[in-house]
Amino acid sequence: MAIKLAVSHCLLGEKVRYDGTDKLCSDILIHTSDIFNIIPFCPEVSIGMGTPRLPIRLDQIKKTVRARQIKDCSYDYTDSLKEYALNFSLKHPDLKGLISKKGSPSCGYNNSKLYSEGDIIKYDESGIFISELKRLMPELLIIDELKFKDECERTNFLKNLTLIETKKSPD
Numbered sequence: 001m002a003i004k005l006a007v008s009h010c011l012l013g014e015k016v017r018y019d020g021t022d023k024l025c026s027d028i029l030i031h032t033s034d035i036f037n038i039i040p041f042c043p044e045v046s047i048g049m050g051t052p053r054l055p056i057r058l059d060q061i062k063k064t065v066r067a068r069q070i071k072d073c074s075y076d077y078t079d080s081l082k083e084y085a086l087n088f089s090l091k092h093p094d095l096k097g098l099i100s101k102k103g104s105p106s107c108g109y110n111n112s113k114l115y116s117e118g119d120i121i122k123y124d125e126s127g128i129f130i131s132e133l134k135r136l137m138p139e140l141l142i143i144d145e146l147k148f149k150d151e152c153e154r155t156n157f158l159k160n161l162t163l164i165e166t167k168k169s170p171d
Ligand code: SF4
Pocket: 008, 009, 010, 011, 016, 017, 018, 041, 042, 043, 044, 045, 101, 104, 106, 107
């Protein structure tokens, strides 16, 4: 059975971004499609936000981080994104790795902006979906598309994914 690798759908060329575009990363297709079982995901589309849609950002509200629409912060998608992460983890308990879109308030991994009262207070927050998924699946290996383009980072990531699977098999 091929190792399961989830990939942000926009990185595979799907036009699911808030502005109706994609962020195709051909390196992902070149280096993974023959080896892994690719699981595409787009949390924002999956929770019904539609495409195109008004953009969201991460806001610090007291001690919590919320994903809210920039134009009208009464639209808060945090709970839906967390629920989607839970459902995703239940649907793919054997998921081993994930390639995420850098900087996204849903998919970013330690590289999304966090705001407080309109000002950026952090550049290394994780998007709500990824943050919740990592909490639920702490062993999951995650890399963003910029690191994946780097040959050394990519080789390490792919090697570690393969090692996990090898260690799991008896003998
Ligand atoms: S970054 Fe994530 S939520 Fe945004 S379009 Fe890509 S897959 Fe969808």
